[in-house]
Amino acid sequence: MNIPLGKLYGVGVGPGDPQLLTLKAVAIFRKVQVIFAITGPNSQESVSGGILKELGDCRARRENLLFSMAGSMEERIACWEQAAQRVTEVLAAGEDAAIAILGDPLIYSTFGYLRRQILRRLPEAPIEVVPGITSFQAAAALRGEPLVENREILTVIPALENSGANREALKNTDTAVLLKTYRNRDDHIRQVIETMAPASLLYAARIGHNGAVLETDPGAIAALPADYLSLLIAKRTADA
Ligand SMILES: C[S@@+](CC[C@H](N)C(=O)[O-])C[C@H]1O[C@@H](n2cnc3c(N)ncnc32)[C@H](O)[C@@H]1O
DSSP states (O other), X not given: OOOOOOOEEEEEOBSSOGGGSOHHHHHHHHHOSEEEEXXXXXXXXXXXXXXXXXXXSOOOEEEEEEOOOOSOHHHHHHHHHHHHHHHHHHHHTTOOEEEEESXXXXXXXXXXXXXXXXXXXXXXXXXXXXXXXXXXXXXXXXXXXXXXXXXXXXEEEEOSSOOHHHHHHHHTOSEEEEEXXXXXXXXXXXXXXXXXXXXXXXXXXSTTSTTOEEEOOHHHHHTSOOOSXXXXXXXXXXXX
C-alpha cells in the first residue's frame, strides 16, 4: 500500500522577535511532525530555528539543514541537494514538515532553491507557503516612518557586490532597501549617498535579536562591525 505523501510548509518566521511569528506559523509548527531549520557551516544554531525556541507545546522533531555559503557553486548545489533529499525522504515517509525561514520565504531565501529541488524529486509534493514579516519591514517599523507612499517606488537590492546595476536601481527609486550588505557595507553607503543623495539613511542590524542596532549617521555606521544580519534603507526625500 502506498503511503500518502506528507505536506511541506515553507514558513516565514520573521526577522527575529518571536512575537512577529504569525498565528498561522505557530499553528503549523505545532501540528507538523518535523521542523527543519537552516544552518550555515559556521553556526551550530540556526537563526530561524532560534526564533522558535519560545514555541511551547510543540512536539515536532527538530532537524537542521546545512546550507553552504561557499564561493564554489558545486559545493552550494551539493548542500541544497542533500537538504532537498532529506526533506523528500520525510515527505515520502508520510510525515508533514515545516521549514522555518528567516523573514519571508519568497524574499531572497534558500527556500526557493529547496522548493525547486524537492519538486524535481517529488513533483506531486504538496507545498504551502506561509508568509513572514521581512527584515526590512521590521526595520522600517522600528523607525516608524513610511517606506513608500503614493506614487513612490520601493526597490529591494541584493547588495552583495557594489555594481553598476545597483547604481541604476538606486537612480530610479524613491526608497532603496539594500540586503546582504555585509561584505561591502561602506562602499554601498558611499554609492547610495552619491547616487540618491538620500534625505535619510538607516542601518539596521540584528533586528529582533540580542544586540540589535539602529543607526542613521554614516560615520557611526562605518565604526560598527560587519554583520550578516544587517541592511540599509535609504529614502530620497524627507518625511514631510
Ligand atoms: C538571505 S536574505 C533573507 C531575507 C529574508 N528572507 C527576509 O524576508 O527578510 C538575508 C539578509 O536579510 C537581512 N536580514 C535578515 N534578518 C535580519 C535582521 N534580523 N536584521 C537585519 N537584517 C536582516 C540581511 O540583509 C541579510 O543579509
